[in-house]
Every structure is written in C-alpha cells, then in structure tokens.
Amino acid sequence: xxxxxxxxxxxxxxxxxxxxxxxxxxxxxxxxxxxxxxxxxxxxxxxxxxxxxxxxxxxxxxxxxxxxxxxxxxxxxxxxxxxxxxxxxxxxxxxxxxxxxxxxxxxxxxxxxxxxxxxxxxxxxxxxxxxxxxxxxxxxxxxxxxxxxxxxxxxxxxxxxxxxxxxxxxxxxxxxxxxxxxxxxxxxxxxxxxxxxxxxxxxxxxxxxxxxxxxxxxxxxxxxxxxxxxxxxxxxxxxxxxxxxxxxxxxxxxxxxxxxxxxxxxxxxxxxxxxxxxxxxxxxxxxxxxxxxxxxxxxxxxxxxxxxx
Amino acid sequence: xxxxxxxxxxxxxxxxxxxxxxxxxxxxxxxxxxxxxxxxxxxxxxxxxxxxxxxxxxxxxxxxxxxxxxxxxxxxxxxxxxxxxxxxxxxxxxxxxxxxxxxxxxxxxxxxxxxxxxxxxxxxxxxxxxxxxxxxxxxxxxxxxxxxxxxxxxxxxxxxxxxxxxxxxxxxxxxxxxxxxxxxxxxxxxxxxxxxxxxxxxxxxxxxxxxxxxxxxxxxxxxxxxxxxxxxx
Numbered sequence: 001x002x003x004x005x006x007x008x009x010x011x012x013x014x015x016x017x018x019x020x021x022x023x024x025x026x027x028x029x030x031x032x033x034x035x036x037x038x039x040x041x042x043x044x045x046x047x048x049x050x051x052x053x054x055x056x057x058x059x060x061x062x063x064x065x066x067x068x069x070x071x072x073x074x075x076x077x078x079x080x081x082x083x084x085x086x087x088x089x090x091x092x093x094x095x096x097x098x099x100x101x102x103x104x105x106x107x108x109x110x111x112x113x114x115x116x117x118x119x120x121x122x123x124x125x126x127x128x129x130x131x132x133x134x135x136x137x138x139x140x141x142x143x144x145x146x147x148x149x150x151x152x153x154x155x156x157x158x159x160x161x162x163x164x165x166x167x168x169x170x171x172x173x174x175x176x177x178x179x180x181x182x183x184x185x186x187x188x189x190x191x192x193x194x195x196x197x198x199x200x201x202x203x204x205x206x207x208x209x210x211x212x213x214x215x216x217x218x219x220x221x222x223x224x225x226x227x228x229x230x231x232x233x234x235x236x237x238x239x240x241x242x243x244x245x246x247x248x249x250x251x252x253x254x255x256x257x258x259x260x261x262x263x264x265x266x267x268x269x270x271x272x273x274x275x276x277x278x279x280x281x282x283x284x285x286x287x288x289x290x291x292x293x294x295x296x297x298x299x300x301x302x303x304x305x306x307x308x309x
Numbered sequence: 310x311x312x313x314x315x316x317x318x319x320x321x322x323x324x325x326x327x328x329x330x331x332x333x334x335x336x337x338x339x340x341x342x343x344x345x346x347x348x349x350x351x352x353x354x355x356x357x358x359x360x361x362x363x364x365x366x367x368x369x370x371x372x373x374x375x376x377x378x379x380x381x382x383x384x385x386x387x388x389x390x391x392x393x394x395x396x397x398x399x400x401x402x403x404x405x406x407x408x409x410x411x412x413x414x415x416x417x418x419x420x421x422x423x424x425x426x427x428x429x430x431x432x433x434x435x436x437x438x439x440x441x442x443x444x445x446x447x448x449x450x451x452x453x454x455x456x457x458x459x460x461x462x463x464x465x466x467x468x469x470x471x472x473x474x475x476x477x478x479x480x481x482x483x484x485x486x487x488x489x490x491x492x493x494x495x496x497x498x499x500x501x502x503x504x505x506x507x508x509x510x511x512x513x514x515x516x517x518x519x520x521x522x523x524x525x526x527x528x529x530x531x532x533x534x535x536x537x538x539x540x541x542x
C-alpha cells in the first residue's frame with residue numbers, strides 16, 4: 001500500500017434555500033505521504049471546501065459524496081473529526097474569524113494541547129516553545145494577549161501554532177501566509193518545512209501564494225469551479241491545462257496579465273468543460289462535453305481534451 | 310503640476326495604549342510623507358511598523374499625538390465635523406477588507422449610492438454605469454448582495470464606490486493582499502489604467518515589492534530616513 005491521502009470522486013453540494021449549489025465536483029486525486037502538496041486556484045473555486053470535507057468539518061447542509069481514504073482506511077466525517085489534533089491538523093484561513101475574541105492566546109493553546117494530556121505544569125512551557133517556533137522571540141506577552149491585541153501577521157502565526165500543537169500526522173494549511181509580509185511569509189514557510197521533522201507525514205497547503213507553493217510543494221493541484229483540472233509534480237514550471245497557463249500569466253514575473261472573463265457563479269454549471277467560456281483554446285466539443293482525466297506524461301493528471309489519447 | 314504636493318504628513322507621532330498587557334506601543338515617531346499630484350507612491354515596511362496607522366492619520370480617521378496633515382497646502386489636522394466633508398470627498402480609502410464597506414443587507418447598487426448621498430451629489434445612474442465600466446464589472450452586479458460576489462469583484466466595487474465622488478487622492482491599504490493572483494492582476498491593471506484616465510494620485514501600501522514596482526513611480530520604506538520605524542512587534 002502506498003501511504004497517502006486519496007480522494008475518490010469526491011463531490012460536495014450545499015443544499016441551500018435557493019437550490020443545490022455544487023462546490024466540489026468529482027475530485028479524483030492522490031496526495032502521497034512524505035510530500036507537501038499545494039492546492040491553488042482562484043478564490044471561490046472550492047479549495048477550502050475540499051479541505052474542510054477531508055477534515056469532516058463541513059456544515060450539516062453540505063452533502064458529501066465519494067470516498068476519502070487515508071493510508072488505505074476510509075475516513076467518514078465523524079472519523080476525521082475524531083482524529084483532529086493528533087491525526088489531522090488544520091491551520092485555518094482568516095485569523096480574525098478563527099480566534100475567539102474573548103480568550104487569550106494561552107487559553108487557545110491550552111485547548112489545542114488537550115489531546116496530548118500533558119501535565120498542567122508542562123502546558124505553559126510547551127505553549128511558549130510553540131510560539132517561538134513561529135517567530136515570537138518573546139512569547140510571554142503574546143500568551144497573555146487577546147486576539148484583538150495582535151496584528152494580522154501575529155494572529156496568523158498563533159493559528160499555525162494551534163494547528164500543529166499536537167504534531168498531527170497530516171496537516172491542512174488553508175492560506176497560511178495570507179496578508180503577511182515577506183519576512184513573515186518566509187518564517188511561516190520555514191516552519192511548514194520543518195513540520196515533517198516533528199512527525200507530520202503529509203501536508204496539503206491551500207494557497208494563493210504561488211511563491212510559497214513553489215518553495216514548499218513538489219506536487220501541485222489546480223482547481224477551478226469545483227473541479228481539479230491539473231495535478232502532479234512540476235505544474236508551476238510546466239503547466240499543461242489552459243487554465244493553469246492563464247492563471248500563471250497573472251504572476252508578477254509574467255507581467256500581472258489578468259485572465260479574460262469571469263469565473264462561473266456558484267450553481268452555474270454548463271454541460272461542457274467548466275473553463276470553456278474563458279479558454280482561449282476552447283473548441284465546440286469543449287462546450288458540449290465534460291473532459292475526463294488524461295495523463296500527458298507520467299505523474300501528471302489533466303482534465304482537458306487537448307491531452308486526450 | 311507633478312511637483313505640487315497634494316497630501317503631506319509632517320512629523321507625525323502616534324502611541325497606542327493598552328496593547329499587550331497595557332504597555333504603550335509607539336506606532337509612529339516623527340513620520341513624514343509627501344505625495345505629489347499625479348504620483349503613485351508605494352509605502353512598504355514590515356507588519357506592525359505603522360503603515361496603516363500613518364494611512365489612517367493621513368485620512369483623518371485617527372488623531373495623531375503630534376504632527377500635522379496638509380491637503381493642497383491647507384492643514385486638515387484641526388478640522389472637525391462637517392468642515393471635514395470636502396476633504397473626505399477628495400481623499401478616499403481602499404482597504405484590504407472591502408466587504409466591510411458594504412452593508413450585507415443592502416443590494417450593491419444601493420450601497421453605491423451612499424457616497425453620492427453623503428457628499429450631496431446627484432444620484433446619477435450614468436455616473437454609476439461609467440464607474441462600473443471603469444472597474445470592468447457588468448451592470449447586473451448592482452442587483453446582487455455583497456455575499457454573492459467574489460473577493461476580486463467586491464474589491465473592484467469598492468474602487469468604483471471610492472471613485473464616484475471624484476477623489477483626487479486614493480489611499481490603498483494592501484488592496485490586493487487578500488486576493489488570488491488572478492484577481493490581483495485584474496485590480497492592478499485597472500489601477501494602472503485609472504492613472505491615465507483620471508490623473509489620480511495614489512498612496513499604495515503593500516508588502517509586495519513586485520506589486521509596488523509594477524504600479525508606483527517611487528517606493529518609500531518605513532525604515533527610510535524621514536520615516537523612522539515604530540516599535541516593530
């Protein structure tokens with residue numbers, strides 16, 4: 001058995017008063033253990049929903065179909081939640097929303113360390129050491145602080161410390177560098193890179209920060225409108241799917257060239273390829289049929305007719 | 310015209326009390342900044358060094374402990390209440406959290422009327438249509454609510470909202486830091502186009518050197534002489 005996290009035709013649909021809204025559609029992927037996999041794509045394309053589905057943290061009105069398999073064992077939402085902390089760790093996005101405004105950082109860390117059942121006297125030292133790992137040279141005043149007393153960057157680093165407090169086997173980091181300056185982004189990157197030494201076997205990093213993805217991840221998955229369009233090593237260096245190419249054209253080194261058109265709104269689903277309305281290489285067939293998975297070369301998966309056969 | 314100073318902060322000092330166990334924290338000490346008409350100035354510096362504090366003081370959203378702010382040569386630091394309205398109209402803010410500019414209970418079209426009402430301007434549909442065109446958004450977006458648009462769209466709407474009262478200066482506080490690269494490129498290309506079309510003056514706060522280089526004529530660092538860094542957390 002190859003160790004890793006496998007998704008088999010994973011779909012997530014939100015049942016809302018206005019109708020069903022598909023957020024993730026038929027994702028088939030394998031994220032190997034011992035690697036950091038990056039998941040990139042435009043905002044709202046379903047990256048975070050996919051991550052929350054893996055962790056079993058979606059709200060009750062989300063219908064999840066397909067299978068999530070970790071090291072050969074299927075994870076139900078309940079099983080994923082049971083493993084949170086020591087088995088699966090989450091570094092959530094949006095620090096301002098994720099921290100409790102009425103609790104100090106020390107209280108947050110105390111709660112995060114509960115699964116380890118440490119003696120009470122060991123908790124402060126462990127909390128300080130965690131904060132030091134994430135760049136707080138003097139952790140004591142930070143432990144006493146409430147979230148509103150910290151800058152956005154500090155809040156983000158506190159969340160990283162909480163998510164990895166119990167040295168989980170798999171970590172899902174959702175935009176861990178969002179809104180941070182270059183120095184702090186570098187610090188978070190170094191910390192994430194150091195996690196495998198602390199028992200973390202695999203990591204899925206959802207990010208808009210392609211420099212982080214490039215420096216951190218061997219495998220990259222590219223999502224668009226709820227679908228995984230491309231996955232494999234070297235995606236940023238050698239993109240295949242027209243969406244990946246257009247997405248990378250917006251990078252600073254490529255001149256900030258914006259992509260034409262707009263992403264489909266949630267619930268807008270055409271018959272054909274989800275990217276066809278914006279694709280410079282779309283043919284008639286792309287608007288009629290949904291492409292299956294092709295493999296242009298070993299290790300790469302692409303959902304595009306251009307690479308069929 | 311290019312050398313005319315339009316917005317200036319002189320010798321600005323600000324200390325916050327009560328952060329991290331009640332110890333006062335010096336955010337700015339003797340900060341100076343000069344923005345010339347038509348210029349795009351980038352302001353960079355590490356997290357917590359006082360970039361946002363300086364921007365909020367220049368916008369007159371925060372009182373400095375000492376120092377002055379001048380707009381077109383007039384000191385605005387002492388202005389209060391309605392006397393600030395003309396200044397407010399001419400100096401607008403774009404934030405990294407554009408959703409906070411829109412009432413979640415109002416359709417976006419209604420929210421866009423707010424600046425026109427506040428500054429006593431006519432509710433001119435044509436002005437709104439032209440504003441949306443400038444930020445490359447379709448008119449149908451006006452019927453939606455804030456939660457029904459993407460991060461890039463709401464940032465472009467906040468740009469449209471800020472431009473409706475015809476400001477002379479835009480202060481952009483990390484406007485693209487929460488956006489994906491695709492939405493970032495859209496916002497940056499619009500800001501670049503605006504420069505030619507409206508002759509705007511911009512103070513652009515960013516963490517990204519590449520972004521500042523793409524958009525700005527010059528970049529000032531908070532560590533640079535004249536703007537000493539505050540106590541960095």
